[in-house]
Amino acid sequence: MNDLADLRKQIAQDGGLKIGNTKEEVVERLRQTRREIFEADA
Amino acid sequence: MRICIDSCVFIHGLAQSDPAAVRLLDLVGPDLVLIVPRLVAQEVTRNLQNSEQIRRFYRLFRQGASAFIVDEPTPRRLVDEYTRKGLPEKADAFIGAFAEWMEARYLISDNRHFLRELETTAYKVMAAAEFLALWDTDAA
Numbered sequence: 201m202n203d204l205a206d207l208r209k210q211i212a213q214d215g216g217l218k219i220g221n222t223k224e225e226v227v228e229r230l231r232q233t234r235r236e237i238f239e240a241d242a
Numbered sequence: 243m244r245i246c247i248d249s250c251v252f253i254h255g256l257a258q259s260d261p262a263a264v265r266l267l268d269l270v271g272p273d274l275v276l277i278v279p280r281l282v283a284q285e286v287t288r289n290l291q292n293s294e295q296i297r298r299f300y301r302l303f304r305q306g307a308s309a310f311i312v313d314e315p316t317p318r319r320l321v322d323e324y325t326r327k328g329l330p331e332k333a334d335a336f337i338g339a340f341a342e343w344m345e346a347r348y349l350i351s352d353n354r355h356f357l358r359e360l361e362t363t364a365y366k367v368m369a370a371a372e373f374l375a376l377w378d379t380d381a382a
Contacts, residue, residue, distance in 0.1 A: 202307075204267060207298040208258055211291070217257040219289050223250070223352045226259075230249045231334075231353065233285045238333035 243382065244275045246341040248351035249285035251370055252278075256286070256299075262370035266350065269377070276309040279340045281333070283311045316340045328359035341365050348373055348382070 211217060220226040247255075247266070254263035270276045283303075287296045303309050316339045324335035324342075334355050341349040342364040349356060349367045356367050368376075376382040 203298060203301040203304075204256075207295065207302065208256060210295055210298055211256055212258070214291050214295065216259075217253060217289060217291065219253065223254075223260070226253055227250045227353050230253065230285050230289065231331075231355075233288050234249070234281065234333040234337075235331070237281060237284050237288070238336065 245348045246346040249282045250352045266370045
């Protein structure tokens with residue numbers, strides 16, 4: 201993944217990803233996103 | 243070896259918010275091939291901040307890389323099977339079924355529904371740190 205460092209740098213420069221402070225918050229946020237995508241495609 | 247990772251692990255690896263997830267993504271290469279369904283890629287990109295980040299994300303999967311997004315639909319029969327294996331939410335069952343369908347050896351996730359409730363012998367489910375412990379001892 202040669203482009204990985206570039207993406208990480210970009211995310212850091214943009215102030216990070218604001219989707220939760222704990223692993224549990226991130227998991228829940230992404231599960232919600234999963235439900236939304238999955239249900240929209242159903 | 244082929245692995246599938248959940249979007250939560252991908253996000254931590256990109257945001258550098260979990261050292262294990264960071265190292266896991268760093269390890270992806272010819273010896274550790276990453277395969278994810280389109281759903282996981284969508285989950286990640288929906289939580290990126292702008293189009294430039296999204297563009298760079300998809301470059302991780304360009305030709306010649308050791309990471310792949312699969313667009314083909316996971317067999318419905320297998321998804322239904324995974325709802326019976328401890329993943330009552332269809333969206334979670336889809337990821338569980340995908341990992342088996344792609345013959346992944348590991349599904350790496352922080353999602354407790356996978357870690358605690360999924361019962362399968364098709365692959366192993368674990369957090370990034372657990373996988374790295376195995377990897378470092380050549381036991382993976």
